[in-house]
Amino acid sequence: MEDNLIIKTEKLTKRFPMGKSEFTALKGIDLSLGTGEFAGLIGPSGSGKTTLLNIVGSLDTPSEGKVIVLDRSIGNLTAKEAARLRKEKLGFIFQNYNLLAVHTVYENVEFPLLLLHIAGTERKRMVLDALEWVGLTDKIKQKPPQLSGGECQRVAIARAMVKKPSIVLADEPTANLDAANSHNILQTMVKLNKELKTTFLFATHDEKVISYLKRKIYLLDGKLDKDETVSN
Amino acid sequence: MKLALKLAYKNLIGAGLRTWLNVIVLSFSFVLIIAAKGILVGWDRQAKLDMTNWEIGGGQYWNINYDPYDAFTLEDAHAPVPSQLGADIEAGDMIPVLIAQGTIYPEGRMQSILLKGIDPDQTILELPTRKLDTLVGATPVIIGSNMARANKLEVGDYVTIRWRDANGTFDATDICITEIFSTNVPTVDLAQVWLPMDSLQSMLLLSGEATLLTFRDREKPRDEIANWKLMSYKALVQDIEEMIKTKSVGQSIFYTILLLLALLAIFDTQVLSIFRRQKEIGTYVALGYTRREVVGLFTIEGGMHAVLAAVVGALYGIPLLIWFARTGITLGVTSADYGFAIADTMYPVYSGTLVIGTTLVVLLTTTIVSYWPSRKIARMNPTEALRGRLQ
Numbered sequence: 001m002e003d004n005l006i007i008k009t010e011k012l013t014k015r016f017p018m019g020k021s022e023f024t025a026l027k028g029i030d031l032s033l034g035t036g037e038f039a040g041l042i043g044p045s046g047s048g049k050t051t052l053l054n055i056v057g058s059l060d061t062p063s064e065g066k067v068i069v070l071d072r073s074i075g076n077l078t079a080k081e082a083a084r085l086r087k088e089k090l091g092f093i094f095q096n097y098n099l100l101a102v103h104t105v106y107e108n109v110e111f112p113l114l115l116l117h118i119a120g121t122e123r124k125r126m127v128l129d130a131l132e133w134v135g136l137t138d139k140i141k142q143k144p145p146q147l148s149g150g151e152c153q154r155v156a157i158a159r160a161m162v163k164k165p166s167i168v169l170a171d172e173p174t175a176n177l178d179a180a181n182s183h184n185i186l187q188t189m190v191k192l193n194k195e196l197k198t199t200f201l202f203a204t205h206d207e208k209v210i211s212y213l214k215r216k217i218y219l220l221d222g223k224l225d226k227d228e229t230v231s232n
Numbered sequence: 233m234k235l236a237l238k239l240a241y242k243n244l245i246g247a248g249l250r251t252w253l254n255v256i257v258l259s260f261s262f263v264l265i266i267a268a269k270g271i272l273v274g275w276d277r278q279a280k281l282d283m284t285n286w287e288i289g290g291g292q293y294w295n296i297n298y299d300p301y302d303a304f305t306l307e308d309a310h311a312p313v314p315s316q317l318g319a320d321i322e323a324g325d326m327i328p329v330l331i332a333q334g335t336i337y338p339e340g341r342m343q344s345i346l347l348k349g350i351d352p353d354q355t356i357l358e359l360p361t362r363k364l365d366t367l368v369g370a371t372p373v374i375i376g377s378n379m380a381r382a383n384k385l386e387v388g389d390y391v392t393i394r395w396r397d398a399n400g401t402f403d404a405t406d407i408c409i410t411e412i413f414s415t416n417v418p419t420v421d422l423a424q425v426w427l428p429m430d431s432l433q434s435m436l437l438l439s440g441e442a443t444l445l446t447f448r449d450r451e452k453p454r455d456e457i458a459n460w461k462l463m464s465y466k467a468l469v470q471d472i473e474e475m476i477k478t479k480s481v482g483q484s485i486f487y488t489i490l491l492l493l494a495l496l497a498i499f500d501t502q503v504l505s506i507f508r509r510q511k512e513i514g515t516y517v518a519l520g521y522t523r524r525e526v527v528g529l530f531t532i533e534g535g536m537h538a539v540l541a542a543v544v545g546a547l548y549g550i551p552l553l554i555w556f557a558r559t560g561i562t563l564g565v566t567s568a569d570y571g572f573a574i575a576d577t578m579y580p581v582y583s584g585t586l587v588i589g590t591t592l593v594v595l596l597t598t599t600i601v602s603y604w605p606s607r608k609i610a611r612m613n614p615t616e617a618l619r620g621r622l623q
Contacts, residue, residue: 054615059518079522087520094618098515102246114235115520159519 006166006199007033007056011065014051014222025051027222028065033201035166038193039215040202047219049203050171056201057090057169058082070166087115091160091198093170097152099144099159105131106140109158116163130162134188150181157185161192167199174206186212236525240533244540247505254501254537258494258594259545265487265590267553270580271561272483276476277581278416280469285358286417288468289327290450293317293460295443298331300419303346306333310441314457317445325449327354328442330432334395336425338383345379346424347395349432356448359420363411364428370406371431376421380412387412393425398437405435416576491594494541495601502534502605513609514618523614527606534602538595556580 014026026048033039041049054060055067058074059082067074070089077085086092091112099108109130113123131137134154144152153173160168170189174182190212193200202209210216218226244251284290298309313321313328320326330349335342350357352364359374366372370390385391387409394404407425415421433439447454450465506513516526560577 050615057518059614059618079524083517083520083522083525086518092518094515094518096511098511098518098618100512100515102242107242112519 004034005032006035006070007031007201008068009052009056009062009065010067012052012055012062012067013064014048014055014060015063025222026055026062029219029222029224031217031224031227033199033215035199036193036197037215038190038200038213039217040204040209040213041217041219042204042210042213043219043225044205046221048222049219052219053169053171053201053203056167057092058085087112088163089166091163091165091168093153093156093160093168093173095172095175097144097149097156097176099152099155101144104141104143105136105147105155108144108155109162112159112163126162127158130158133161133192134158148181149176150178150184153177153181153185154188157188157192161196161198164196165198167201170200170202170204172204172206173202174204174209179208182206182208236529236532237536239529240536243533244536250501251537251540254494254497255540255544257497258537258541258598259549261487261491261494262541262545262590262594263549263552264490265594266549266582266587267556267580268483268487269480269586269590270553270557270582271578272476272480273583273586274557274579274581275479276472278578279472279476282416283469283472284465286415287357287420287446288463288465289356289446290448290452291454291465291468292447292463293445293454293457294463296459296461298443298461303333303344306331306346306443309443310436310438311459312440313442313445314460316455316457320447321445324353324355326445326447327351327356328429328445330429330436330438330441331443332395332432332436334393334425336383337392337394338385338389341383343383344423345393347393347432347435348424348426349429350426351429356446357420358415359426360411360413361426364426366408366410368408368410370408371427372410373407374411374413374426375409376418376424377412377414378418378421379424380409382422385409385412395435397435403435491597495597498534498537498598499601499605502530502602505533506530506605506608510612510617510620513612514614514616514620517614518618523610523612527603527609530606530609531599531603534606535595535599537602538591538598541594541598542591553580553582557582 009029009031012026012029012031013024015022015024029052041052043049051060055062055074056069058069058077062075070085072081072085074082100111103111106127109127110123113126118126128137131140134157136151136154136158139147139151144155147155174185177185186209189200192198202213204210214230216226216228216230217224218228295309295311297305299305310330317326321328327350332347334345334347336345350359350361350364352361354361361374363374364372375385380386389409390406391409392404393407394402396402407427433441454462456462513526516529517523521529557580560579562577
């Protein structure tokens with residue numbers, strides 16, 4: 001893999017069984033992303049953006065073609081290796097936040113670090129740092145049901161960022177948020193992208209998100225339609 | 233593992249009322265199994281103790297022809313007391329007992345009985361044989377309270393008995409009830425009359441003979457004696473052990489049903505959890521868990537019901553079981569109904585093995601029941617789980 005390149009797909013095809021036939025969600029996608037990019041997969045529902053995001057996130061495997069993420073071929077990873085990749089190098093942000101409801105904000109953000117067996121003092125510092133990035137240090141003892149949607153998504157960002165992953169994959173992160181909260185969240189992510197050089201890859205069709213992207217990758221019916229880089 | 237335990241505990245506590253309902257039902261099973269088993273252990277112990285004290289001592293020598301379950305063997309089941317046992321008898325460590333068939337005529341009725349001759353000075357058995365040394369106008373006898381109740385006999389009553397002596401000749405005499413004793417051992421009570429050994433030997437024309445010999449010391453090695461069968465303590469309590477084993481099986485069915493109800497609730501909770509918590513499962517996978525690890529987490533979570541149930545059960549169970557062990561339980565049956573040694577009030581005995589064994593059984597079965605539905609997670613597609621789309 002070339003220097004600086006952390007995601008590369010070659011002729012990526014993904015098919016899903018649909019009754020007796022098959023549905024092709026991705027049709028021969030060729031794509032490369034470098035370190036520190038702030039890019040988005042843009043397209044209407046059913047265009048294949050979430051499928052592509054899931055494969056890059058090693059939650060799914062390609063039917064055909066190659067997907068290389070951080071020098072690892074996703075199609076050849078064992079379940080354990082894929083889990084390790086997610087645990088160590090990838091962060092996820094979901095449309096519905098997917099926070100653990102019975103855990104406090106602090107515990108939710110701490111969780112990825114527990115999986116990495118990071119020692120107590122260091123872990124605490126990292127959690128508080130992450131919560132400071134998203135401005136939630138005053139809510140550490142609250143639980144997700146006590147938070148607003150915007151706050152939940154900020155917790156989810158802190159959870160994704162706390163281990164300083166190489167790539168953050170965000171699937172429609174603003175879909176359940178109002179405009180003010182969406183901008184707030186996006187500004188936080190832009191800041192983190194700049195400060196930590198983390199690569200962000202979004203799946204979205206939200207104009208607000210699109211306006212923040214430095215690279216816009218348009219998908220249509222499972223094919224790469226357009227790939228635009230926004231100049232500063 | 234530590235993280236899984238911490239997570240499982242948090243998730244369980246977070247589930248609130250559902251968890252506590254399961255835990256309470258399971259804790260009932262815990263306490264009930266221990267209580268019920270405790271009764272059996274207590275019964276077993278009490279029955280053996282009563283049998284030891286009232287009937288079998290540390291073991292017996294039986295005349296080779298003696299069969300306690302066949303009254304017809306009694307006619308030939310006697311022989312002179314072996315001379316090699318004389319020293320033990322002299323020291324009071326062994327007592328000969330002579331047994332014969334007879335008939336009693338209380339209030340003009342006729343009742344078959346066993347006539348049992350015993351030394352009034354014996355100290356091996358708890359039978360109040362000293363009362364056989366009473367001077368009355370007929371042969372002094374002692375009987376058990378069940379025998380007295382069945383024949384409407386009281387202390388001081390005179391009644392006629394009849395028997396056949398060694399020559400086959402029928403004879404009869406009057407006896408006087410000098411004591412009525414209360415015992416939980418029906419085999420020394422029901423349809424039995426205890427007489428002084430000398431009197432019975434003389435009545436039967438069997439001077440110096442006995443049917444069986446009961447010894448005091450269980451541990452002392454005993455020699456085999458020709459025409460006498462050595463019955464060890466273990467062999468003599470075998471019947472009561474068999475009986476309790478049978479009771480135990482019946483009781484196991486009862487608490488297995490109770491345990492199954494509790495396990496069903498946990499199984500149901502697990503199935504529901506897996507259906508309702510798909511997004512959470514997907515999230516664990518996205519954060520770096522393998523599906524197998526999530527299966528492990530859910531299994532621990534289910535199995536932890538048993539741990540919480542043990543804690544909750546201990547909170548109310550320990551004081552309850554201690555109280556129960558002190559006050560005992562009155563079953564409303566008597567040894568006469570059972571034909572076996574059974575106390576009016578039984579005192580349960582709880583051993584460490586019983587408590588630990590029960591805890592392990594409940595923990596293991598709960599974990600298995602929790603694992604069963606959790607296996608479904610291993611087949612889940614995490615991307616579908618994340619969206620909560622699985623059926």
